[in-house]
Amino acid sequence: MNWQALLLSLQVTAVASVLIFVFGLALALLFARKHFPGRLIAETIVTLPMVLPPTVVGYYLLLFLGQGGPIVGWLRVHVLFTWQAAAVASAVAGLPLMVLSAQAAIANVDPALENAARGLGSSEPGVFFRVTLPLARRGVLAGLLLGSARALGEFGATLMVAGNIPGRTQTMPLAIYDAVQTGRYDLANQMVLLMTALAFMGLWWVRRIEQPKRPQTPPPGDVKEQRS
Amino acid sequence: MGSLSPLEKTRLTVDVELHRGSFRLGINFQAGAEILILFGPSGAGKSTLLNMISGLVKPDAGEIIFDGVTFFRKHRPGININLAARKRRIGYVFQDYALFPHLTAVENVAYPLWRQKDADSKAAMLLKKLGIAHLGNRYPHELSGGQKQRVAIARALAPDPKLLLLDEPFSALDLSLRERLQSDLSALQSESGLVVICVTHNLEDMFTLGDRLAVIQNGNLDQIGQVEEVFNSPVNHQVASTLGIQNLFQARVVDSRANGIVLEWDGLYFEAPFQPVKVGELVTAYIRAEDIKVLYPDMQLNKAVSHNQVAGANPPCQWP
Numbered sequence: 001m002n003w004q005a006l007l008l009s010l011q012v013t014a015v016a017s018v019l020i021f022v023f024g025l026a027l028a029l030l031f032a033r034k035h036f037p038g039r040l041i042a043e044t045i046v047t048l049p050m051v052l053p054p055t056v057v058g059y060y061l062l063l064f065l066g067q068g069g070p071i072v073g074w075l076r077v078h079v080l081f082t083w084q085a086a087a088v089a090s091a092v093a094g095l096p097l098m099v100l101s102a103q104a105a106i107a108n109v110d111p112a113l114e115n116a117a118r119g120l121g122s123s124e125p126g127v128f129f130r131v132t133l134p135l136a137r138r139g140v141l142a143g144l145l146l147g148s149a150r151a152l153g154e155f156g157a158t159l160m161v162a163g164n165i166p167g168r169t170q171t172m173p174l175a176i177y178d179a180v181q182t183g184r185y186d187l188a189n190q191m192v193l194l195m196t197a198l199a200f201m202g203l204w205w206v207r208r209i210e211q212p213k214r215p216q217t218p219p220p221g222d223v224k225e226q227r228s
Numbered sequence: 229m230g231s232l233s234p235l236e237k238t239r240l241t242v243d244v245e246l247h248r249g250s251f252r253l254g255i256n257f258q259a260g261a262e263i264l265i266l267f268g269p270s271g272a273g274k275s276t277l278l279n280m281i282s283g284l285v286k287p288d289a290g291e292i293i294f295d296g297v298t299f300f301r302k303h304r305p306g307i308n309i310n311l312a313a314r315k316r317r318i319g320y321v322f323q324d325y326a327l328f329p330h331l332t333a334v335e336n337v338a339y340p341l342w343r344q345k346d347a348d349s350k351a352a353m354l355l356k357k358l359g360i361a362h363l364g365n366r367y368p369h370e371l372s373g374g375q376k377q378r379v380a381i382a383r384a385l386a387p388d389p390k391l392l393l394l395d396e397p398f399s400a401l402d403l404s405l406r407e408r409l410q411s412d413l414s415a416l417q418s419e420s421g422l423v424v425i426c427v428t429h430n431l432e433d434m435f436t437l438g439d440r441l442a443v444i445q446n447g448n449l450d451q452i453g454q455v456e457e458v459f460n461s462p463v464n465h466q467v468a469s470t471l472g473i474q475n476l477f478q479a480r481v482v483d484s485r486a487n488g489i490v491l492e493w494d495g496l497y498f499e500a501p502f503q504p505v506k507v508g509e510l511v512t513a514y515i516r517a518e519d520i521k522v523l524y525p526d527m528q529l530n531k532a533v534s535h536n537q538v539a540g541a542n543p544p545c546q547w548p
Binding site: 110115116117118119120121122123126130131134135 | 284312324328330
């Protein structure tokens, strides 16, 4: 087992998951609740990485993170060919799944409940954290899990922006590619099984979250109004 | 007409305009410490009016002032103001209750008391007051319509509002509970000097609860006044037909017993359920058209109709 690659994968996925959660939730809330010009275009751009070839996403990220891009130009931060670049690439790949799922869940929350919360003295953050988020929690959690699972499996864009440097940027998917290329099939088998198991657990959990609860039957004798 | 009696002080001033496509709303009224009933057909703008007072819908122009605090002002002398809904401290019972499904009954009631030390005990006390203390740990989907309604009322009362808005608050309750909550609300109103605005379609609610009645149609306030006054002298035919005024008459109470009262109208006697009226008093009564049964001479008299029998001589009825 390539423990270095596994640890790096977990590290990259953890950071990517935080990015996915924070940015995905903000975008989902924005798309679900605010109507602004260009919303449709913004939604489309955010979901593009789902359908674009990973190399295209990687190429855009190279332009964005590399020399002449805004990150180097304005922030003077060089991240290309570091694990941080891999985390960014993984986050971009996983973000659409989070946004789609969380946006649908938030849009499903009855605005009348949010209005009731406002009338009962809640500020806007209060409404979000005490009403909207708890009610949308299943979709948000499912989206985060899907996004994280996608981030864990990121290959193409990561290869382009972070390279394939063992011990520094070589995550599990890249290590599997290397192992196959060098004919070390026993190592590849182990890693493939582990990746499959992780992905299976993630998706199984998503399914479990999204499964509707058993239909609620009202307690006996309570269907009709009790006279008191 | 429509003004408050001199003893009452104006607490709430509402003067709002709203345009939404072809719907135009323009309503202007004052309210004191009283229960003001809003009545009108669906789509007349009653709920919209409540939403504007509570700050959930922004009027296009107008002014809303409560107890000296300007909630809203636009296109009126003075600076524009739109106080956030959360700062208006209004109790609002929504038509569909709007209970938070992820919170239990007691948590729903404690919601507006967030970060207050006595929140839970106060919520429990309110549930007890509404007769559903034993349901505190149930979630809204485990409650019947009437129970939900009571949770919603308790939640609206929790922050001790001075202004209470009720949108069809008793529609899902059965008669006995309805009567109890009506008297509870009346008592609460006079006890704490609340300004209560209540949308209802129910004539009983109107007469037992209402101090005054405002008839709203097509976004306009057609008439406002004491309930009896509006019923007895509707300003126009539209108000009369909206109120569904049918078979309204002045009768004298001739007998009052624990199990009912007897009314006399033009030589005819009617039994009615017990109401707190004095013998000899002249009261306004009505008979719902749907309660009138015609008995055909060739058919046997239904045993259920053993009282309130009036021999109809079929006089020629001239309707204005």
